[in-house]
Amino acid sequence: FFNGGRAIYRTETYTVSAPSVGTSFIIDTIPPEVSVSASTSSLGFGETAIISFTLSQSSTNFTDGSVTVSGGTLSNLAGSGASYTATFTPTANSTTNGVISVANGKFSDAAGNLNADGNEANNSAIIKIDTVVPTVAITSNKTSVKAGDTATITFSFSEDPGTSFTWDGTSGDVTVSNGTLDAIAGTGLTRTATFTPTANLASGAASITYRDWG
Numbered sequence: 381f382f383n384g385g386r387a388i389y390r391t392e393t394y395t396v397s398a399p400s401v402g403t404s405f406i407i408d409t410i411p412p413e414v415s416v417s418a419s420t421s422s423l424g425f426g427e428t429a430i431i432s433f434t435l436s437q438s439s440t441n442f443t444d445g446s447v448t449v450s451g452g453t454l455s456n457l458a459g460s461g462a463s464y465t466a467t468f469t470p471t472a473n474s475t476t477n478g479v480i481s482v483a484n485g486k487f488s489d490a491a492g493n494l495n496a497d498g499n500e501a502n503n504s505a506i507i508k509i510d511t512v513v514p515t516v517a518i519t520s521n522k523t524s525v526k527a528g529d530t531a532t533i534t535f536s537f538s539e540d541p542g543t544s545f546t547w548d549g550t551s552g553d554v555t556v557s558n559g560t561l562d563a564i565a566g567t568g569l570t571r572t573a574t575f576t577p578t579a580n581l582a583s584g585a586a587s588i589t590y591r592d593w594g
Contacts, residue, residue, distance in 0.1 A: 408489070408490075408491035408493065409491075409493065410437075410489075410493065411489070411493040411494060411495055411496040411497070412435055412436050412437040412439060412487065412488065412489040412493060412494075412495050413435070413436040413437075413495060413497040413500070414433055414434065414435050414436070414442075414482050414487075414495060414497065414503060415433070415434045415502045415503070416431065416432070416433055416480055416481060416482060416502065416503060416504055416505045417431070417432045417434075417502075417505055418430070418431055418432075418468070418480070418505040418507050419431075419432075420507065421507060421508060422507060422508040422509070422510070423468075423470045423478065423507055423508070423509055423510075423511070424510055424511060425472075425510075425511045425512075425513055426511075427470070428467050428468060428469050428470075429467070429468045429478075429507055430465055430466075430467060430468075431454065431465065431466045431467070431468050431480050431505060432463075432464070432465050433447075433459070433463070433464040433465070433466070433482070434462065434463060435461075435462040435463070435464075435487075436462070437462060437489040437490070438461040438462045438489065438490065439461075439462070439487045439488060439489060439490075440490075441487050441488060442464060442486075442487040443457065443487075444457050444466075445486075446482055446486035446487045447466070447480060447481070447482055447486075448479075448480075448481050448482070448483055449468070449478075449479070449480050450476075450478070450479045451470060451471055451474065451476045451477050451478035451479055451507070451509055452468050452469050452470040452471050452478045452509070453468070453469050453471075454466045454467070454468055454469075454480065455467050455469065468480060468507065470507070470509045470511050471509070471511065472511050473511055473512055473513065474509055474511050474512065475509060475510050475511075475512060476509060477506055477507060477508055477509055478506070478507040478509050479504060479505070479506050479507075480504060480505045480507075481498070481503055481504035481505075482495065482498065482503055482504075483498040484496050484497070484498035484499075485498075486498075512539075514537060514538050514539035514541065515537070515538045516535055516536065516537050516538070516541075516590050517535075517536045518533065518534070518535055518536075518588055518589070518590060519533070519534050519536070520532070520533055520534075520575070520588075521534075525575075525577045525586075526577075527577075527579065529577065530574050530575060530576050531574070531575045532572055532573075532574060532575075533561065533572065533573050533574070533575050533588055534570065534571075534572050535564070535570070535571040535572070535573075535590065536569060536570055537569045537570070537571075538569075539569075540567075540568050540569055545564070545571065546564070547561065547563060547564040547573065548563050548564075549561065549562050549563040552564070553590060553591050554573075554588060554589070554590055554591070555587070555588070555589045555590075555591065556575075556586075556587070556588055557586060557587040558577060558578050558581060558584050558585065558586040558587065559575050559576055559577040559578050559586045560575070560576050560578075561573045561574070561575050561576075561588060562574040562575075562576075575588065
């Protein structure tokens with residue numbers, strides 16, 4: 381510019397920074413794992429077990445379809461994040477073990493990594509099953525008895541009831557009508573007792589029945 385007819389020059393210096401080039405991102409390549417456990421190691425008739433699934437990382441797609449079940453059924457899956465539970469019900473009238481497991485590729489973590497530990501021992505729970513309902517047959521060595529007679533009553537079990545089957549002559553697991561039954565004798569699958577009919581009974585049918593053990 382001019383000042384009183386004299387030209388004056390001004391020099392200004394500018395610094396120009398080059399733009400930064402690059403990017404950053406989060407890496408997660410660790411697949412989630414799962415541990416499967418059961419509340420009991422064996423189940424009988426009418427019993428169920430609680431199955432617990434503990435994940436190493438939270439998941440939003442762990443469902444019933446993530447679990448493989450044999451020897452029974454799985455129901456009531458509940459939970460979120462890294463902890464889930466469900467109820468296992470064994471197959472009726474069966475001695476086939478219950479197996480609950482999670483195979484590879486059945487659920488993922490937040491990054492989308494699929495589980496890959498399906499072959500590890502803690503990836504399954506095995507439960508011993510016996511839901512076969514035992515039976516008992518009651519037989520008599522006589523079809524009729526008269527005054528002074530007795531009959532031998534035999535209890536034949538499909539499975540040994542052990543000490544759960546009792547009858548001391550007056551109380552226990554047997555119901556008797558029109559007579560008395562002495563205390564049970566024997567062990568294992570076969571037990572016996574002596575039946576004596578009621579005295580001075582003109583006619584009638586004697587009955588010996590067994591109340592199921594539980």
